[in-house]
Amino acid sequence: MAMNSFFHKTTKTNTYFSLMKDTKRSFNSFSTSFNSKPFTSPYQVRLVTTPTKAFVGFDEMVRGTQRKYFMLGGKGGVGKTSCAASLAVKFANHGHPTLVVSTDPAHSLSDSFDQDLTGGALVPVQGVDSPLYALEINPEKTREEFRARSQLQGGRGVKDFMDSMGLGMLAEQLGELKLGELLDTPPPGLDEAIAISKVMQFLESKDYSSFSRIVFDTAPTGHTLRLLSLPDFLDASIGKMMKLKKKIASATSALKSMFNKAETQENAASDKLEQLRERMAKVRDLFRDSATTEFIIVIIPTVMAANESSRLCASLKKETVPVRRLIVNQVLPPSTSDCKFCVMRRKDQMRALDMITKDPELASLKLIQAPLVDVEIRGVAGLKFFGDMVWK
Numbered sequence: 001m002a003m004n005s006f007f008h009k010t011t012k013t014n015t016y017f018s019l020m021k022d023t024k025r026s027f028n029s030f031s032t033s034f035n036s037k038p039f040t041s042p043y044q045v046r047l048v049t050t051p052t053k054a055f056v057g058f059d060e061m062v063r064g065t066q067r068k069y070f071m072l073g074g075k076g077g078v079g080k081t082s083c084a085a086s087l088a089v090k091f092a093n094h095g096h097p098t099l100v101v102s103t104d105p106a107h108s109l110s111d112s113f114d115q116d117l118t119g120g121a122l123v124p125v126q127g128v129d130s131p132l133y134a135l136e137i138n139p140e141k142t143r144e145e146f147r148a149r150s151q152l153q154g155g156r157g158v159k160d161f162m163d164s165m166g167l168g169m170l171a172e173q174l175g176e177l178k179l180g181e182l183l184d185t186p187p188p189g190l191d192e193a194i195a196i197s198k199v200m201q202f203l204e205s206k207d208y209s210s211f212s213r214i215v216f217d218t219a220p221t222g223h224t225l226r227l228l229s230l231p232d233f234l235d236a237s238i239g240k241m242m243k244l245k246k247k248i249a250s251a252t253s254a255l256k257s258m259f260n261k262a263e264t265q266e267n268a269a270s271d272k273l274e275q276l277r278e279r280m281a282k283v284r285d286l287f288r289d290s291a292t293t294e295f296i297i298v299i300i301p302t303v304m305a306a307n308e309s310s311r312l313c314a315s316l317k318k319e320t321v322p323v324r325r326l327i328v329n330q331v332l333p334p335s336t337s338d339c340k341f342c343v344m345r346r347k348d349q350m351r352a353l354d355m356i357t358k359d360p361e362l363a364s365l366k367l368i369q370a371p372l373v374d375v376e377i378r379g380v381a382g383l384k385f386f387g388d389m390v391w392k
């Protein structure tokens, strides 16, 4: 549906549109002054100049048909979902079949798109030019399934369960090592493992092959860092398991040589472990491939958020995950009224922005400013409008 016809349907949305238009106007004038020579505002707010970092480069993000992954992450409530959903809408409206995936256990994609996208399966998003699908990975449901199967079948159902996530080989090996009891309780990091198994599906399954852009709306920082480091952890764990199996195998080799079949089984199991290890390596490499993947940090202009983002950025760099852009969301436009609160708030935001531009970790990132708009950003039309202000 064309945006204009949508907005002209009801008075309520018309008001919304005009509010958004006003916001855009004031933000545009704000960004012009923000990026020009330093000057002193009527409120003596020190403005920061960021001539090179103002470049957002959506052209670069949209270019080419090769699949690209964008992960948006940061502190809770800063606007990750709004930014991720608006980016997905923009990609789809530029001709990319796009998938937006939420790995946040507290999903808000449905709220953001104002459509029911729940259920843990691919759901088409209505109202965009090219196919846009959403997927809310549902760890709570999966965890429940895990417990139920484990209780019903004395742990044996867990293997089927992990099979369905593409991690069956791991369960098999744990089982062989008599670690089955560990599988009865959902292991820490299961949420991330589920997300990883989905990423594996994106890489391998034909169902996902048509998507040329995959946007992740990730969970708040700690969870996401665990997600990014999990393939390494699993790779290391599999490596340890393989070593352990080899030790057991050599200790019992004399016995095994008497039973040819056992040896064949042993080799098959090792091959499977090796396969799983290769798949983990693929996911790990994917997270670190700067040609295809980018992690975009979303923050709000406060000192606390800046400090946390600095730590997040350092962790991402340590993990060698490509990070190039930083969205500072909810930036207040300069106040044209006498509102003291607005003036103080903006002054505070400018201080935080100044700090961000000087932070040793964050200073090298492209800074994208997203304005605080005066209505909630909801529905494809609202996301399109917001996206056009952010992704330029």
Ligand SMILES: Nc1ncnc2c1ncn2[C@@H]1O[C@H](COP(=O)(O)OP(=O)(O)OP(=O)(O)O)[C@@H](O)[C@H]1O
Pocket: 075, 076, 077, 078, 079, 080, 081, 082, 083, 104, 106, 107, 108, 220, 329, 330, 331, 370, 371, 372, 373, 374, 375, 376, 377, 378
């Ligand atoms: N620039 C903005 N201007 C006005 N409202 C905004 C802006 N960005 C986000 N919001 C609003 O803030 C709320 C939280 O946004 P959003 O859900 O995108 O954040 P989040 O970081 O994904 O949150 P969570 O971590 O809880 O999932 C929403 O109501 C959204 O409409």
